[in-house]
Amino acid sequence: MTLLTEMLQRPLDPGYAAAASRRLAAGEPAHTPVGTALVTLTAVLIGLVFAVAASAVRREAPRQAAVRLDVIAQVEQRRALVEERSRAISERQGEIAALEARILGAGGGGQIQAELDALALASGAMPVQGPGLGISLADRPGEPQAEEGGIDQGRIQSRDLFIVVNALWESGAEAIAINGQRLTVRSPIRFAGSAILVNFRPLTPPYEVSAIGDPARLPGRFAATLGASYLKSLSDNFGIVTSIEAAPELTLPGATRVNVDRARPLGGAS
Amino acid sequence: MIPALGLLAGIVIGILVRPDVPLWLQPYLPIAVIAALDAVFGAVRAALDGIFDDKVFVVSFLSNVVVAAFIVYLGDQLGVGAQLSTGVIVVLGVRIFSNVASIRRHLFSA
Numbered sequence: 001m002t003l004l005t006e007m008l009q010r011p012l013d014p015g016y017a018a019a020a021s022r023r024l025a026a027g028e029p030a031h032t033p034v035g036t037a038l039v040t041l042t043a044v045l046i047g048l049v050f051a052v053a054a055s056a057v058r059r060e061a062p063r064q065a066a067v068r069l070d071v072i073a074q075v076e077q078r079r080a081l082v083e084e085r086s087r088a089i090s091e092r093q094g095e096i097a098a099l100e101a102r103i104l105g106a107g108g109g110g111q112i113q114a115e116l117d118a119l120a121l122a123s124g125a126m127p128v129q130g131p132g133l134g135i136s137l138a139d140r141p142g143e144p145q146a147e148e149g150g151i152d153q154g155r156i157q158s159r160d161l162f163i164v165v166n167a168l169w170e171s172g173a174e175a176i177a178i179n180g181q182r183l184t185v186r187s188p189i190r191f192a193g194s195a196i197l198v199n200f201r202p203l204t205p206p207y208e209v210s211a212i213g214d215p216a217r218l219p220g221r222f223a224a225t226l227g228a229s230y231l232k233s234l235s236d237n238f239g240i241v242t243s244i245e246a247a248p249e250l251t252l253p254g255a256t257r258v259n260v261d262r263a264r265p266l267g268g269a270s
Numbered sequence: 271m272i273p274a275l276g277l278l279a280g281i282v283i284g285i286l287v288r289p290d291v292p293l294w295l296q297p298y299l300p301i302a303v304i305a306a307l308d309a310v311f312g313a314v315r316a317a318l319d320g321i322f323d324d325k326v327f328v329v330s331f332l333s334n335v336v337v338a339a340f341i342v343y344l345g346d347q348l349g350v351g352a353q354l355s356t357g358v359i360v361v362l363g364v365r366i367f368s369n370v371a372s373i374r375r376h377l378f379s380a
Contacts, residue, residue: 035324047280
């Protein structure tokens with residue numbers, strides 16, 4: 001505290017008082033021409049420092065803003081590109097399916113076609129519709145607050161989505177999508193920074209989990225799972241907004257990526 | 271009066287000339303500004319107290335800038351440049367505030 005008291009009570013250089021008393025004792029004049037010239041020179045120097053610092057800051061700011069805008073523009077451009085390519089993939093998949101159907105139909109491969117459809121349906125490659133359950137999760141309304149460990153407990157994390165999705169599979173869901181990203185056996189739900197990635201695509205809250213399943217049994221079975229009680233505790237303890245609603249008709253898109261590169265059937269030649 | 275004109279002249283020259291600040295000097299600019307402000311407010315207070323001294327003013331400005339820059343340089347070399355910059359700014363900021371408070375007492379007797 002001595003340091004603080006010292007600083008607050010005697011902020012002026014003791015030099016001024018000492019110089020003044022010495023000058024009084026020696027009977028020197030307060031101002032000499034040389035001294036005034038020196039002071040003026042120093043004042044010019046100080047003014048120069050102010051102006052240079054101000055102009056340096058002002059020159060730096062627009063440059064940073066420009067870089068930021070450029071990065072944002074690039075992100076948006078790439079995102080649009082991803083959207084476009086995903087749409088193109090879906091279109092191509094549709095074309096492939098139609099061509100396959102035509103070839104198989106012409107060649108009398110009706111059974112193969114049925115098998116193909118069943119596989120596409122089961123693997124999630126095909127858009128599907130049906131009755132089911134819609135679960136929506138939204139971050140706690142209001143300002144984000146960082147709590148212990150810098151994690152905002154009012155934000156939905158990937159773990160919350162795993163638990164809900166696993167509970168849905170457990171209760172007999174046949175197809176699940178989150179914000180229009182269809183889940184397949186190879187769909188990751190990841191946390192990167194503060195964004196949740198599903199199928200390597202960042203999602204923005206609120207998260208809508210749509211699950212198709214038996215309308216008579218899915219809601220009841222889901223309510224009995226750990227996932228339902230977990231959802232309830234999320235909203236009770238952390239203010240996360242959740243809702244569970246039965247949906248009479250849901251449409252889920254097909255997954256854009258269902259290929260398997262390395263895995264081979266047992267005993268297969270290659 | 272003359273020093274105030276000098277200050278204005280310096281600002282005008284700086285704005286007109288717009289010298290390019292080399293990159294290595296940029297971290298020291300804010301420190302120099304704070305040190306200069308401290309010297310200016312100290313001088314104004316001393317002038318109001320009637321004990322202003324030319325030599326003390328010149329030496330206090332130069333030594334403020336040099337010492338502040340040296341501390342920041344040393345901090346950069348030791349890897350704690352940001353913390354030491356903060357320290358310098360806190361110390362000089364406290365001095366500026368109490369000098370300004372004293373000036374205010376002189377001018378407005380409040």
